Amino acid sequence: MSDKNKGLSKAQEIYLNRSQRARELKAAGKKIIGYPCVYVPLEMLTALDLVPYRTCGAIKEPVTEADRALPSSFCPIMRNCLDCALKGKNDFLDGMATIHSCDPQEKTAHVWESYTNYPYFHFIDMPSTVRPEALEYFKSQLNDFRKTLEAFTGKKLSTDKLEAAIKSHNQQRTLVRELYELTKPSPPRISGTEIVQVVKALMSLPVVEGNDLLTEVISEAKNRTDGPEKESARLLIWGSILDDTDIMQVFEAKANVVMDESCGGIRAYRAEVKFTADPLEGLADYYLKEITCARTFRQATLGETRKDYARDLQSRFGYLKGIIKEWKINGAIMLLVRYCDPFAFEIPSLKDYFGGLGVPSTYIEYDYTTGALAPLRTRVEAFLETIS
Amino acid sequence: MVVEKGKKTINRLKSMYPLRAKVNETYLKSVEAIQAGKPAVWGMLNFYYGDPVLKAMDIEVVYPENYGAIAAATGVAQQYLERADADGFPSHLCGYSLTTLGYASRMMKELNGQIPPEAPFGGMPKPLFLMSSAAICDARYKWFQALGRYMDAPVWTLEAPTPGVKEFFIEGYYDSMVDLGVKHLRDFVAFVEGMVGKKMDWDKLDKTTNLMIEINRVWHEVNELRKAKPCPMHSRDFWSAMPAALFLAGDLEDSLRLYQNMYKEVKDRVNSHLGAIPEEKYRLVFAELPPWHSLGFFDKLAERGWNFVVESFGYRPPIPIDLSKVSDPLERITRFSLQFFAGYYEDARKQNVLGGAFAYPYLKYAREWKCDGALLHPLISCRSASTHLPYVADMLMEELKVPSLSIEGDIVDLRLFNPEDALAKAEPFEETMEHYRKIRKQAGFDW
Numbered sequence: 070m071s072d073k074n075k076g077l078s079k080a081q082e083i084y085l086n087r088s089q090r091a092r093e094l095k096a097a098g099k100k101i102i103g104y105p106c107v108y109v110p111l112e113m114l115t116a117l118d119l120v121p122y123r124t125c126g127a128i129k130e131p132v133t134e135a136d137r138a139l140p141s142s143f144c145p146i147m148r149n150c151l152d153c154a155l156k157g158k159n160d161f162l163d164g165m166a167t168i169h170s171c172d173p174q175e176k177t178a179h180v181w182e183s184y185t186n187y188p189y190f191h192f193i194d195m196p197s198t199v200r201p202e203a204l205e206y207f208k209s210q211l212n213d214f215r216k217t218l219e220a221f222t223g224k225k226l227s228t229d230k231l232e233a234a235i236k237s238h239n240q241q242r243t244l245v246r247e248l249y250e251l252t253k254p255s256p257p258r259i260s261g262t263e264i265v266q267v268v269k270a271l272m273s274l275p276v277v278e279g280n281d282l283l284t285e286v287i288s289e290a291k292n293r294t295d296g297p298e299k300e301s302a303r304l305l306i307w308g309s310i311l312d313d314t315d316i317m318q319v320f321e322a323k324a325n326v327v328m329d330e331s332c333g334g335i336r337a338y339r340a341e342v343k344f345t346a347d348p349l350e351g352l353a354d355y356y357l358k359e360i361t362c363a364r365t366f367r368q369a370t371l372g373e374t375r376k377d378y379a380r381d382l383q384s385r386f387g388y389l390k391g392i393i394k395e396w397k398i399n400g401a402i403m404l405l406v407r408y409c410d411p412f413a414f415e416i417p418s419l420k421d422y423f424g425g426l427g428v429p430s431t432y433i434e435y436d437y438t439t440g441a442l443a444p445l446r447t448r449v450e451a452f453l454e455t456i457s
Numbered sequence: 458m459v460v461e462k463g464k465k466t467i468n469r470l471k472s473m474y475p476l477r478a479k480v481n482e483t484y485l486k487s488v489e490a491i492q493a494g495k496p497a498v499w500g501m502l503n504f505y506y507g508d509p510v511l512k513a514m515d516i517e518v519v520y521p522e523n524y525g526a527i528a529a530a531t532g533v534a535q536q537y538l539e540r541a542d543a544d545g546f547p548s549h550l551c552g553y554s555l556t557t558l559g560y561a562s563r564m565m566k567e568l569n570g571q572i573p574p575e576a577p578f579g580g581m582p583k584p585l586f587l588m589s590s591a592a593i594c595d596a597r598y599k600w601f602q603a604l605g606r607y608m609d610a611p612v613w614t615l616e617a618p619t620p621g622v623k624e625f626f627i628e629g630y631y632d633s634m635v636d637l638g639v640k641h642l643r644d645f646v647a648f649v650e651g652m653v654g655k656k657m658d659w660d661k662l663d664k665t666t667n668l669m670i671e672i673n674r675v676w677h678e679v680n681e682l683r684k685a686k687p688c689p690m691h692s693r694d695f696w697s698a699m700p701a702a703l704f705l706a707g708d709l710e711d712s713l714r715l716y717q718n719m720y721k722e723v724k725d726r727v728n729s730h731l732g733a734i735p736e737e738k739y740r741l742v743f744a745e746l747p748p749w750h751s752l753g754f755f756d757k758l759a760e761r762g763w764n765f766v767v768e769s770f771g772y773r774p775p776i777p778i779d780l781s782k783v784s785d786p787l788e789r790i791t792r793f794s795l796q797f798f799a800g801y802y803e804d805a806r807k808q809n810v811l812g813g814a815f816a817y818p819y820l821k822y823a824r825e826w827k828c829d830g831a832l833l834h835p836l837i838s839c840r841s842a843s844t845h846l847p848y849v850a851d852m853l854m855e856e857l858k859v860p861s862l863s864i865e866g867d868i869v870d871l872r873l874f875n876p877e878d879a880l881a882k883a884e885p886f887e888e889t890m891e892h893y894r895k896i897r898k899q900a901g902f903d904w
Contacts, residue, residue: 136847138847138848140840140843140846142549142843143843172594172595173840176841176845178621179811179813182621182811183811183812192621192623194621196591196616196637197591197616197617198614200616202616202637203641206616206633206637209629209630213624213627217627363599366589366591366612368612372613372644372647374586374611374652375611376605376609376610376612377609378605378606378609381605410550410551410594410840413546413547413549413550414550414554414596414599415603416545416546416547432545434547
């Protein structure tokens with residue numbers, strides 16, 4: 070029996086009671102800042118001794134309060150996140166840092182600010198392209214974020230502290246990649262469900278505590294004898310977010326999910342922030358270019374005057390090729406949260422890309438409720454039969 | 458096509474008709490242009506940002522968003538929607554985007570690049586390139602990216618800064634938006650030059666920019682006249698006349714003359730106390746996209762005394778700003794385009810309305826145009842034009858005691874809008890408007 074206060078058991082405990090540590094830290098005098106999306110540069114919060122806490126939805130929670138502020142035909146994740154906030158589930162927060170990573174994030178941010186009363190609330194605008202002028206603009210946005218954070222905390226955001234925070238968060242990225250190395254063997258040393266718990270725990274803890282947890286989890290998983298069973302299907306899941314174990318368990322009932330390419334999985338950890346003379350430059354570059362969310366407009370060549378579909382697919386999805394090879398993936402699931410436009414537009418092209426690599430794929434949609442689990446199970450089983 | 462029969466109660470402006478005709482002209486011109494070897498481009502509504510550049514380069518632009526509405530109203534959209542569905546695009550995506558994707562699939566996969574024979578208004582010719590825009594919603598750049606599956610047309614995505622109300626006033630914030638805009642447009646000009654193989658005529662761009670600004674100033678003034686009681690111009694005339702200002706459709710000098718004519722006609726109506734409907738009992742604001750296929754519905758409401766006096770933030774001209782001292786046309790374009798949002802921010806901040814540019818304008822409209830109610834039109838497949846509507850309703854009631862009536866519809870699925878059901882709600886809503894008139898009076902409002 071593993072120690073409940075360590076490693077995987079600890080991650081599960083945190084997953085099941087996410088806000089407990091944040092509440093303890095709040096009671097100890099720390100300030101807790103919520104963020105709804107992985108595009109918010111957490112390094113800037115950490116450097117000012119603020120505790121970042123990702124505001125997630127809860128699929129078991131029926132949306133009631135958010136109905137007065139957002140229509141039903143809208144991103145179910147953001148509706149659910151706002152609903153939790155309006156019900157007071159995040160009442161320990163001292164503020165929110167929001168970002169224009171997609172249209173629902175932007176719209177919800179303004180509504181959120183209007184209907185709540187946190188001491189701090191900031192909205193970061195984010196360009197849609199990775200062009201040099203867009204990068205420059207994004208850097209100026211981060212500089213404005215710095216100004217409001219400094220005003221809120223009464224502290225200066227020094228280069229030294231920011232570099233130290235970047236180092237800690239980069240370490241977390243390295244450790245998460247190390248964690249995913251453990252899904253390469255067959256059977257994997259750690260399940261997709263356990264990784265969902267670990268990653269969600271990371272999003273509930275200060276970075277240093279998260280790194281300690283990761284170190285424990287990696288050590289435990291490497292040495293365990295009770296790991297996941299070997300399944301014939303080794304799946305890649307691609308989507309906006311998969312942050313709930315009930316959903317992951319649907320996939321893992323008869324398959325090994327060895328890669329979760331969503332922002333509940335590896336997406337926010339695949340690359341690292343570069344150290345630059347002005348740390349904001351490295352942060353802007355990382356957050357705008359390196360996180361492979363469908364929200365960003367990418368091209369084979371910036372401003373290209375000739376277009377080639379194969380090169381276009383490579384520029385948008387090329388990062389998946391190495392993953393498929395290294396993790397020996399034999400099936401891909403494009404998991405779409407209903408009404409998520411950036412990801413929905415990608416589906417046919419990504420299917421083309423997977424097809425070009427000889428990887429069978431399917432597109433499955435759900436609405437981030439427990440009611441979606443049964444049809445999800447049917448679709449997954451049908452897909453697994455086709456690839457078996 | 459759904460067409461409402463019967464008496465037309467709304468007194469349409471004569472000056473509106475030649476402006477409305479510019480939409481048809483634009484489509485036909487683009488087909489002629491490509492037949493004559495001139496380049497044609499598919500563009501997204503871009504709020505004055507990219508259009509003047511293309512206009513100055515003599516490039517014909519067609520707008521798939523508008524074309525989606527035309528395809529829906531003429532009954533051809535369904536086959537394109539089915540084709541997009543068969544190609545694997547999720548059905549809850551923007552209806553206009555699915556129409557375009559299905560259209561492109563048919564044109565490129567079946568007809569080898571020829572315009573589909575069933576396409577109304579001459580169809581959309583195969584584009585030289587695609588000009589998408591990040592303004593308003595994600596679909597409007599992801600959709601053009603997705604077209605790469607069918608055609609090898611390069612895509613330029615126009616950036617569109619979207620500030621928060623509070624953040625906008627951080628020192629240097631506005632300047633950074635201008636800086637982005639100017640640099641981005643300069644690169645866009647180079648891209649267009651590369652695509653068409655000729656250099657920008659900067660004098661022509663200068664003149665085009667000035668005309669665009671002046672057209673929209675006059676168009677703004679026309680709409681200011683609608684504050685009069687009774688309101689001399691109905692929303693239907695707004696929607697019919699707007700393309701020449703919003704999309705720069707047709708010859709700009711001609712458009713300026715036509716908007717000036719419209720100003721005179723509306724001013725004459727104000728002077729002679731002539732309303733757009735026979736008896737104005739209720740003044741309403743409409744949000745956001747109208748039911749293009751059922752506009753006769755507004756005649757039925759006009760019979761009940763409902764006058765729509767202000768509407769559709771996303772289509773309205775920017776609040777005028779003096780740009781006469783800005784010599785660089787790209788900077789003038791940028792500042793003018795930013796004004797579309799930014800024109801409202803100072804007031805929004807003062808009133809602590811944090812709901813962004815999408816929501817605050819309705820508070821201003823209801824207050825200044827003295828509206829008794831709001832008719833909200835959430836659309837199943839256009840979330841960007843719908844997301845803010847519950848918030849708008851809440852704010853109108855909270856701040857101004859103005860009630861809202863919400864009637865669901867869609868931009869291409871005509872079955873979702875039920876005019877009969879909507880009309881059945883009219884009478885109870887009139888009682889609500891009457892009730893809140895009293896409440897407003899008690900609260901010290903002057904209407």
